[in-house]
Amino acid sequence: MTLRIYLMRHGETEWALSGRHTGRVDIPLTANGEDEARQLGERLRSIPFQHVLVSPLKRARQTCELAGCGENADVDADLAEWDNGDYEGQTHADVFKHRPDWNLFRDGSPGGEMPNEISERADRLIDRLKKLDGNVALFSHSHFGRVLGARWIGSPVQMGQHLILNTASLSVLCYQHENMNLPAIETWNS
Template sequence: MKLYIIRHGETKLNALGRLQGWTDEPLNQNGKDLAIITGEALKEIPFDLVITSPLKRARETGELTVAASEKNFGRKIPIIEDRRIMEFNWGCWEGLGCLENNFEVPDPNYNIFYTDAFHYQGSPDGESVADVMERTVDFFNELIANPDYQDKTILIATHGCALRAMLNPLYENRDSFWQEHVPYNCAVTIIDVQNGQAKITAKDKIYYDESLCFDHYKVIDK
């Protein structure tokens, strides 16, 4: 089994620096462009399946990323959705500004989300990072153990926090939740699975010009 795990492309809320979570925001034009560029770079990959978060930005990214492969191989690639790989749920804080110049989150401990994510509890009606880890790791372990997928090449379209949570058991430094930064939009991590054992072979790989990478998520002093 070979897995290509991609974070969705940019959205309006990403560009504005607002908490997005389960808000069903579509890709903006830049987000679509990054997914198309990434897909062109991966057009020789014979994808068998796309598994995506049901949120629009992830599904659109999955569809755009495999479009060139579909054209190249002359076949439609099936897509299935799994709620376990949705993004961190911010609850009543969805849509609030989270950058230094627009900060609106009513949480004096917000920076813990970046500095000590494993212990971050989130909003009163949302999720903790531990909750996201539980559901995403459950998804991943079930996937790599599925006998029907052992010879398949699969694209997984998900989100920044969900991706880091899902892959935490595979990172060399598991104590660093964010691995230095949130995955860039349309960054791809490639994983080989042999006999139920998964290994990262490429981490946070981008296929577009590095000048287009921008980390909207900065630790701020609040």
């Protein structure tokens, strides 16, 4: 079976709704986020997954469960969100007051992860994924998912700033013409 990776971002949280940087803080889904996760599950219902991997953070685990994929899910620490360090809980406007030219994908987060560190984490996960066959479900987060998409196609972390992921979105990573030398993005932010 050819590898197909179904990347899902978790459903809505209070901090996602308010635009606050949510990295390692372990917050739950909102009621709307729970509904989004169930709707995502409807989209996934007909897809047989050979592997299901989920971030250790509650919002991703809840999304996985509510989408109907939690029974056989394995927690994978590499799927955790970008560690926002000192910027955890702040909005872009908060950060721009002190660093008007700040860009997470270029500058990273003081006290948290730097672009090279999250790139290494994404590459480590990709190396493991490439050893799998069939349909693989990944339940993760916005910024890490964006980095994963960029790294899947061999682009630098900075490309992730151009790959938006909405809550409870579905993206598909695959190989063009089933050729492992041609990684591709089939669907993004659907």
